[in-house]
Amino acid sequence: MDAVITQVDWNQKKLELLTIRFAVFVDEQGVPAELEQDDRDPGAIHLLVTSRAGEPIATARMLADGQIGRMAVLPDWRRRGIGAAMLRRLVAIASAQGRREVFLHAQCQAEPFYRRLGFIAEGEEFQDAGISHRLMRAA
Numbered sequence: 637m638d639a640v641i642t643q644v645d646w647n648q649k650k651l652e653l654l655t656i657r658f659a660v661f662v663d664e665q666g667v668p669a670e671l672e673q674d675d676r677d678p679g680a681i682h683l684l685v686t687s688r689a690g691e692p693i694a695t696a697r698m699l700a701d702g703q704i705g706r707m708a709v710l711p712d713w714r715r716r717g718i719g720a721a722m723l724r725r726l727v728a729i730a731s732a733q734g735r736r737e738v739f740l741h742a743q744c745q746a747e748p749f750y751r752r753l754g755f756i757a758e759g760e761e762f763q764d765a766g767i768s769h770r771l772m773r774a775a
Contacts, residue, residue: 637717639693641725644684646677652692653682660708667765681729683722687713696722702730704740723753727774738774743767 646653654673661667676699685694696707696719704726709718730738742750744761747770751757755772762769 637721639685639687639713639716639718639721641683641685641721643725643729644682646680646682649682649684650677652684653695653697656692656695656708656710657706659710661706661765664711665767667767671765681726683725685709685713685718685722694718694722696726698726698730698738702735702738704738707740719749720753723750740772741769742772744770747772
């Protein structure tokens, strides 16, 4: 992976984080813009991935309850292990903090990705922002 993952402060890196999220979720996937940012961002753990040249290319967050979400990798940087590396980093952070549970709401098309990384699907599919999702928990 030719990129650097950094845990960042929301208030300091909000613009970079939202630029990536809006590009992936709003522009690419059609999620309504008003759903992309919420009041849980300031208290979340955020990862920002930058290229070796310093350009922001990916992000993810983990909420206080152990929910991982807002995982977004810009199209030109996909299939390089960045998403897997972010997920592993967030699981490691959760473990270091003594969290017993880590979970996420996976887009159904991404279930195989999360399964390969040790997450197990639970329950039925549900809609979130017009996209099919499924609850998955770290094994």
